[in-house]
Amino acid sequence: MANQGGGPVPQLTFRAVLLAIVLAVILSAANAYLGLFAGLTIATAIPAAVVSMGVLRLLGGGTILENNIVQTGASAGSSIAAGVIFTIPALIILGYWDDFRYWWVLAIAGLGGLLGVLFSVPLRRTMIVENPLPFPEGKAAAEVLKAGENPGPGLRILALAATVGAVVKLAAQGGLRMIPDNAVGSGYAGNYLAYMGTNLSPALLGVGYIVGLNIGIVVLSGAILSWNIAIPLYHAFFLASDPVLSTQLAGASAADAAGAIWSTKIRYLGVGAMLIGGIWTLFSLRKSLLSGVKSGIAAARKGSGEAVAETDRDLPMKWMLIALLLFVIPLLVLYQAIVGNWFVSVPMTIIMIVAGFLFVSVSAYLAGLVGSSNNPVSGITIATILFAAAVLLFLLGRDSPVGAVAAIMIGAVVCCAAAVGGDNLQDLKAGYIVGATPWKQQLMLGIGAFSCALIMAPVLNLLAQAYGIGAPTPDQPQSLAAPQATLMASVAQGMFGGKLPWDMIAIGAGVGAAIIAFDEWLKARASTFRVPVLAAAIGIYLPIELMVPIFLGGVLAWLVERRHGIDRTDEVARDRVHRPGTLFAAGLITGEALMGIAIAIPIVVSERADVLAVAESLHFNQWVGLVVLAVVAWMLYRSSTRPQPAVAPVEPGPR
Template sequence: MNQAASPPQLTFRAVVLAIVLAVVLSAANAYLGLFAGLTVATAIPAAVVSMGVLRLLGGGTILENNIVQTGASAGSSIAAGVIFTIPALVLMGYWPDFKYWWVLGIAGLGGLLGVLFSVPLRRSMIVEDPLPFPEGKAAAEVLKAGENPGPGLKILGISAALGALVKLSAASGLRLIPDSWAQAGYFANGKLIGYIGTGLSPALLGVGYIVGLNVGIVVLSGAVLSWHIAIPIYNAFYLGSDPALAQSIAGAPAADAAFAIWSAKVRYLGVGAMLVGGVWTLFSLRKSLLDGIKSGFAAARKGSGVVTSETERDLPMKWMLVALVLFVLPLLGLYQAIVGQWHVSVPMTIIMIVAGFLFVSVSGYLAGLVGSSNNPVSGITIATILFASVVLLFLLGKDGSLPAAGSAAPLGAVAAIMIGAVVCCAAAVGGDNLQDLKTGYLVGATPWKQQLMLAIGAFSCALIMAPVLNLLAEAYGIGSRTLPAPQANLMASVAKGLFGGQLPWTMIAIGGVVGALVIALDNWLKSRGSHFRVPVLAAAIGIYLPLELMVPIFLGGLLAHFVERFHKVRVDDEEAKDRVHRPGVLFSAGLITGEALMGIAIAIPIVVTTNPEVLALPVNLGAWAQWVGLAVLAFVGLWLYRTGKRGEGAA
């Protein structure tokens, strides 16, 4: 295919639509990530919206729609890279709020580096030794079947309105229903705490439907370990060894006592499991990682100076190297502004470059195996922060434990988080870029145009991250029960702990043992050829987050399983699953987007009036409110199931 005969791709309207969708979806994913500790891929909803909008504008080619979904998909990757790391700087007290130019520099430059680092990996992972890239294949099928996007747009619009309405009715809005339903009590003369509950969030139900029953069971099992085993044991046998915690919960309701024990002690089991999981992820991928890097560079050298077809043309390597230097220099200045010592800031920059390229390769490989939604970027970031902290401990010495300028946060911890933040953004964008390039490869797109579009989309998302985070922080509080920011809390805890902070190391060590046992179980299941797997990072997230967040995720996965059973889809038939679940996935994406955007919209009047109850109605349903909330969640679940039953086909 020569360039003259190529259908339009990087058109003005496609670029503008991609930027708009990227910004909206990045804001929604930022809220979701701070709320639930998860983000979801946005390529398929973006492709459906693109087909509908471009049709209204006179029709669009499949390659234009592909460019739109490529740019829009940056919304989930930049949001993940930012919310997993940058809020740690606020939680540690280094920043009182989110500094616009700093956030833009970290997220924007990190995202651009992710695009650059992933370019030499395209040929090896997609062309020469292709990985499955399940979400990339699914997006390509949606684009190929795009003659009638109307039903998909209708599903997205209705479910988004439904998610927004439920969020508006909840505790941060009209206050008709609570955010969760919970029952708790003391047993055995106060020795044991019993706690059951579920969040009433349609978005979490949608997340569960998208990730599926396997992941839903694993995250719920982690939460059960925390809330039904670890908390009762700690309360019964170890609370007396912590007088401060015992005094703080004396006479408190059982639910509050359980949450306090989880927050102070038990959630650190998840920290230990995630640390072990992150290290294991890197170790288990060592051969594939090295092979991917070698073949990527070999392909880049082989292709230099050779005329290639339009469908094989990447961004030129020489311009990539120039851009790499231009992007790295501002980051060097940023690190120097933090530590004020060139012999430290230069190694920090080198660590960032090396770790960035390595972990973009890991992220791309994982996206190729399990998809961007299941890509354990947080585990990759933990490994980065651990390695950077060890090097900084050597370079900074005692200075690393001293407060950074203008704050009480340890200097070394701040520096490690800064490195981790850039690498996290690069890894998230790099994996997403390769997923999109797989879609483009299947529909005949031009790689360099997609790479350029993703760079534009990533930087556009970075432009709005700080205002969105500041709005959410002022309205709800970062680290609160409304926005627990689990990964950022984890990164802050790990970084501070390595520079003299006080952490419950015994709980972290026990969590590490739990993580090792989960890995052993997963390997045993793999050796038996089982379709059910136990990913350690999913289990760690379940341990680390409140039970009430994990229950609706499990329920959503259960609904997806029932849809598969209804259509009699084989367990191993991934293509049939994609077809069957497409309406349900679109409905779920609408629930997530609608609820998240309403959460951001509600924050505006709260911030303007400084009154968290500004939208509350003078109506109190009392004890009935929780049961009404449960009924609403059941209604949403039934609607999701009925939509899933209308799947686009069966095996």
């Protein structure tokens, strides 16, 4: 234990709390941008630990438990951002809000995050102490903390990569307009509509490196199914039977035609695949769900009167129940303000509490088995919204103007709670290994989650005003897609009388079922290659140009492993060779995302999207953008192939 051989080791110090809050806020803003842009978020605990070790060293040195507190609080940056951007922008897309209302966003994100902390507390003893699960990222974080004597190389890699990502973003279409955002080629080959392109974002390249080649292949395959098979087939054989769309596309370029067919028809294949994926996720985790719930109930029944060691003390159950009541009351008032009927708002609150506890248990169990990075929070949220919508359909009727909004509100709170709950158990696993005090970590995560919630609405409003959210418009052609939120809006709206292409959704559900069957076949053969249905659905649902750099980043990760002669089944060796590269990838993502937020400020202030532009036409600069992306890819590859001092690893994967 970290406190053996002397007095108590400092943990929850003022400087550790302050640094954790600062990092949590910065990383949550970066993840909010990345999530709206590409539908993915990255875990932030280990990059925060590397920064913490460097900063506290400058301040005279920090203890391992102080650094653990910092990474615990900073992990809320990815959790709260994921919970918010997966759901709350749906209220803008549905037209219920014109902008993000500060106190409402704070209530949903802050209280949802705090409920996630409370619901996960009783799970710690069972899942970490008595029946320990692997918690791979928690173990990795503990190793980083224990090997933290030399954080310098990691900080230099992060700083260099963040600078590269920021400079490229500044030069791109949203800033100086020296290079475009995408390099696209399209045309007609007889009646075949051909379209291919790539986004020129270093952040997406970094995401691909972090998630690896397997996921890169899956998401690109989904995009190819959508853009190179479904869209050409629809254009060739079904467009003539759609007079409205056929008239709209008369004389349109191949690129415009592909985009219109995708946005009005084909992307709903992804909706169907995600729906069946969310339902399958719950079904396949039914045993895990029962295990998590039983663990929570068993832990809650244990007496707290007996003396326990400092390294085994959780937040007191009595105070947890009081806090739960205090947090639920404002949510009940919020739901009442939406529906104006206590006979509806009370069931809404009950659904939120029950679903919140159930799905925090599932999220924690999954985090223990496969890590927070592979935790299907979006699938959990879809299932919550479907269940909530079904109940509200009975209470409010199909034509209710607020039914879809009410379902989204329930899903938003549950999504924030589930995201925080999974990360909380990872952090507690790291703390258990290094000898931290659980209640101090739980308190720090609550502080971090609420701190992130405080800045979510201003960040979202800034991004919405500068870029737009949802489908692109002539005024905002670089609109942030917000894919999960768009999906949640579609699901909720479809349940309450909205007009959706249900034929496409049904076909997409069939595609999702086929993907699930194929993945189960691979699982039965003990294949190292898997096809997670939610990853494939994201590929189907998003533009192909976003998937190409993710795939290329995965190829880079594979080339690094080949260069070092690594066996893919040797997780320890793979982690070692990827340490510098994954830090470089995290830096690219953070630098680009923060620059995207910084660029939004002059755009909003001047009310001009081209306020920073130094170039008018970007078409001839596509090749320049491709060269820039190639240079960034080479730097990323070299970061993991040149000899390096020991560097801390970064946890992989989108949420």
